Amino acid sequence: MVMKEDPILTNLIxxxxxxxxxxCVLSQLAQPQYGYSLLQVLxxxxxxxxxxxxxxxxxxxxxxxxxxSSWDTSETRPRKFYRLSSKGQTILGELAAVWKEQTTQIHxxxxxxxxx
Amino acid sequence: xxxxxxxxxxETVRHLPVKEREEVALELETNIEDMLGGDxxxxxxxxxxxxxxxPAILARQYRGKERYLIGPETFDLYVMVLKIVSLVVxxxxxxxxxxxxxxxxxxxxxxxxxxxVLASVFSGLSSAFLYVTITFAIxxxxxxxxxxxxxxxxxxxxxxxxxTRRIKKSDSIGEMVGLSIFFVLLVVLYSRSDLIAxxxxxxxxxxxxxxxxxxxxIIGWMITTILTFSVAVVKYAKQFWNTTLFAISALxxxxxxxxxxxxxxxxxxxxxxxxxxxxxxxARWQIIIKAACTVLLILTLISLADDAYTVFRRTRxxxxxxxxxx
Numbered sequence: 001m002v003m004k005e006d007p008i009l010t011n012l013i014x015x016x017x018x019x020x021x022x023x024c025v026l027s028q029l030a031q032p033q034y035g036y037s038l039l040q041v042l043x044x045x046x047x048x049x050x051x052x053x054x055x056x057x058x059x060x061x062x063x064x065x066x067x068x069s070s071w072d073t074s075e076t077r078p079r080k081f082y083r084l085s086s087k088g089q090t091i092l093g094e095l096a097a098v099w100k101e102q103t104t105q106i107h108x109x110x111x112x113x114x115x116x
Numbered sequence: 117x118x119x120x121x122x123x124x125x126x127e128t129v130r131h132l133p134v135k136e137r138e139e140v141a142l143e144l145e146t147n148i149e150d151m152l153g154g155d156x157x158x159x160x161x162x163x164x165x166x167x168x169x170x171p172a173i174l175a176r177q178y179r180g181k182e183r184y185l186i187g188p189e190t191f192d193l194y195v196m197v198l199k200i201v202s203l204v205v206x207x208x209x210x211x212x213x214x215x216x217x218x219x220x221x222x223x224x225x226x227x228x229x230x231x232x233v234l235a236s237v238f239s240g241l242s243s244a245f246l247y248v249t250i251t252f253a254i255x256x257x258x259x260x261x262x263x264x265x266x267x268x269x270x271x272x273x274x275x276x277x278x279x280t281r282r283i284k285k286s287d288s289i290g291e292m293v294g295l296s297i298f299f300v301l302l303v304v305l306y307s308r309s310d311l312i313a314x315x316x317x318x319x320x321x322x323x324x325x326x327x328x329x330x331x332x333x334i335i336g337w338m339i340t341t342i343l344t345f346s347v348a349v350v351k352y353a354k355q356f357w358n359t360t361l362f363a364i365s366a367l368x369x370x371x372x373x374x375x376x377x378x379x380x381x382x383x384x385x386x387x388x389x390x391x392x393x394x395x396x397x398x399a400r401w402q403i404i405i406k407a408a409c410t411v412l413l414i415l416t417l418i419s420l421a422d423d424a425y426t427v428f429r430r431t432r433x434x435x436x437x438x439x440x441x442x
Contacts (some may be wrong), residue, residue, distance in 0.1 A: 034144065036150035054167045055147055056177035059140065063180075077150075080143045 010079050021049055023099055025057060027093040029067060032081040076087055118161045121148050125237035126169060132177035140178060186249070187256045194252045199428055201244045207417045209240035215415055218381075218406045226378045281357040281430050295345045302341065306334045314390055322390045330385045340375045344368045362427040366420050373416050377409045 024047050028038060035055050042049055061067045066088035072079045085091065125144050129137040131441050151164050168174060173353050176182070187192050213236045224232075304311065309330055312320035345367040354361055379385070383402065 035147040035152075039151075050167075050169075051147065051151060052174050052177065056174065056180070059143075059178055060180045072119065077146045078142065079146055080139075 023095050026088060029082055029084045032083040034079040034081050118156055120161050120165060123167050128171040128175050132178055133171060137234045184256055185253050190252055190256055198248050201248050203424055204239055204246040205240045206237050207421060209237050211413060211417060215410055250397055281426055283351050283355055283357055288348050291348040299341050302334055302338050305329060314393060323387055324390050325385050326387050333379045337375055337379060344372050357427045362423060369416055380405050
């Protein structure tokens with residue numbers, strides 16, 4: 001685990017994760033999910049994302065047209081379900097390709113011994 | 117639903133646009149309820165809401181973009197415009213106030229004149245600041261694009277060679293020489309002011325000044341001249357402008373100017389016998405003097421504006437004097 005005390009490091013980690021969170025969220029929305037259920041899905045897969053980051057992110061992605069939403073009122077509490085729109089699917093594919101390419105490059109840059 | 121949740125959600129959506137509030141509130145309430153996992157005790161609610169963080173920050177996340185009075189992309193332009201506008205407004209206000217005070221029906225003393233000029237310059241600068249800021253705030257609010265121009269090859273080549281804040285040696289030397297000559301003139305004026313006179317054939321010369329009335333003022337003028345001279349020496353030594361140096365230099369110039377204006381408008385120093393030779397006498401003479409003061413004032417302000425431009429718009433010299441590592 002990294003040292004959380006150093007504010008510079010904390011800030012850099014936040015910066016590093018910011019872009020990848022979108023990728024994580026989009027990747028899990030082929031199936032409809034509501035806020036809390038998605039939080040748990042991600043948590044089960046070891047992706048640490050705060051609720052106060054995820055909920056607003058979902059809404060912003062919807063406004064950008066990458067997600068579409070529907071309200072399920074059949075249960076006691078009405079829930080807003082999100083899933084990928086067709087635009088979101090395309091974007092996810094492209095982001096994933098960029099991610100894979102970049103991880104390969106960074107892997108090469110860092111070398112095995114540096115961060116092993 | 118727990119009262120705390122309701123209050124938390126209300127506080128969050130309060131910061132959002134009206135049309136989004138209801139939906140965000142409904143969704144957020146459900147999410148919070150889900151996070152409780154069926155445990156609706158006050159402790160669990162408190163813990164969950166604390167983990168969600170401040171409502172203001174959460175709302176900011178929902179909005180997705182930071183809000184600024186003056187955004188970071190506009191800030192440099194804002195500062196530049198503010199400087200230019202302040203300079204122009206400050207100088208123009210100063211000139212206009214001075215002129216209006218000179219030609220005012222009743223004459224006022226120098227301290228009161230300075231106070232009035234300072235007051236109007238201050239109020240002019242405050243308005244300038246207010247209007248520039250409001251203009252930029254409105255531009256930021258409506259996201260007006262203030263990118264100056266496209267960055268391309270043409271723009272690259274159009275970049276100025278960095279002019280520095282160097283003070284020309286010849287300027288400082290010229291200033292020192294001029295002030296020295298002026299000082300000698302003052303000394304002459306102090307000891308033999310009757311030499312400046314109207315000479316006629318076969319009659320006593322009529323001096324321009326009344327020696328006794330003039331003498332006390334001359335000493336003050338010598339002091340201000342020495343002050344200005346010392347500033348010229350410092351400028352020569354420092355070679356480069358900095359803000360403090362500019363402030364001192366401007367102050368010295370203005371003090372000298374004010375003193376000249378103050379002295380030349382003490383009407384008791386002029387010899388009435390001399391003025392009798394000027395058509396219109398004293399009244400005409402006063403107009404001539406006031407006009408001369410105004411011209412001098414304008415010239416000084418122009419020179420100050422030029423210096424200010426050098427100080428505020430040009431690049432600082434590399435103060436360590438070392439070449440950067442390559």
